[in-house]
Amino acid sequence: MTTGEVGILKSTLLPSFGLYSGLSVAAYVAAERTDRVEIKDWLWPSGQVLNAWWTAIGRPMYETGTSFNDAWRGLTWTEKLLLGGVTVWGSRLFARIVSRSLARGRDDPRYDAQKNEKGFWKSAFFKVFLPEAGFLSIISLPVTVPFSMGDTTLSLSTNTLNTIRALGVGLFSSGFALEVMADTQLELHRKERDDLCRHGVWSLVRHPNYLGDTLVHLSFLLLNFTYSFHPVVFLGPLANYVFLRFVGGDMQTEASQEKRYQAENSPKYEQLQNWRGENNSFWPAWKDLTNPWAFAVAGCGFIGVVVEEVVRSNCTLR
Template identity: 80%
Template structure:
């Protein structure tokens, strides 16, 4: 439409102080550029594998396999900041404030979301680990396998580093690309950004609610927690994590989008469902409850027949706790709009 402001100025104004990309061919790329492997996956895997080796050494020396879980959120936050801020500072010689000002609004939203999500999850994992004083019950049976620590680096730590490399694509690729490859209207991009912010807010709130309600329950009772957001699905914390990672994908669409970032939330979902999430958790619970607590085992069996492990049913969408989660998402959208508008008006 004639006279309408351009998308880059309407939604994600790119500051004039943004440093120009260096001549290195790996710093900016097109969708089909094979350099994406060199510029995103390989650096991520190098970072994660190095951190995994260090985590393995600590885990083996302390006999605490759960040390690898400390790495999961913290490594993603570190990778996001190194890619978005550290890399341009190193390659172009700009200062931290200039590197931050050079990010678009969507890029700032993305790295802020990753930081808030990862920091909270890291604090939760570490505090729970220190309070417990021993390894996570899910890992005790694994460690009893013959020669466990001799093969754990290659069977557990490095494979998880590979998964993280793919999961991190939405938080590394946008800082290594040019402008968006999608040709859609400004209104559509605004809607997508709002959906991304809403999903992040809802997923983040769901994780907090799930962890808080479970901790309060365990302090008062010894049976399974099946109220609050735990009345929606058997593993609301994993559902919240999935919503957060989908939101990272949506934030990509509003700025520098490359189809390869679709692998991020997909890899995260597959890991949570098939590798280290609800499947492993319930396998461990079933074995322990059968041997130690028949009441909990009966509860778990009945619960499986009533609730899905990951996705709520249609009737659960009217559950007050589902409405509370949706409400948190809407609050996030409104808050982001207010902050963005106030900063734009300055």
């Protein structure tokens, strides 16, 4: 196994793209038959979890005939953190997307304009579903490369590695907590009121759920530094950021909101315009760092670091 581009392509990118493109075919068929583009969103978190588990556990079991327990015990602590992190994040997000989809009973309004385009479903697989499979293949690099590439380009002291691990765990805990709080607060708000949710973590930025997702994927990058690191993993959080900012995240969401609110809900449209002048879309402004909710998110990160340290110490003692 080489660590160059050819090695990465054969060991990680091509298998990942093969998995995601196959799942995308199934998602496309289901989406076309139900006229619901949002089914592709079900694949986004679940596909990453499946890919990580296949690369870390499934492939060794298939290729060497080892048992599940032996494959799990063969993972380092950092690899278990990576696998556990992507599993917790992806499983929660998948449950959130599916439950919201079933409760709504129709397609996500963000995709209505796309479906109105002539011949949309004839080209949707190549214009929408397959490109997302490509993005996923790159985004997944931090949770697949460590399980398929056995070497590292770094030589760091134990104290440095422990510090980086703590930063990664703290960043994951903060990002995950931010996503959970954003979704929970938005759900509660919608049950009580019909205006925009601008309180809680939504007072930090206009899209705290996307910010939380970005922090989670950055944490996977940091955890790579502590064991099996290859520079190609930098592409993972970068691709995730590009997608969330400019392809299928806050830009797409606000474009849909602006169009719908302007046509159907003038007060909400005016709220959106005012909100844009008060809060950033994705990254908090300096003034927002003193917001009590920013301290709450940071506190969750600190708790995550403490819990991980306690669990790791107990496992080491055993």
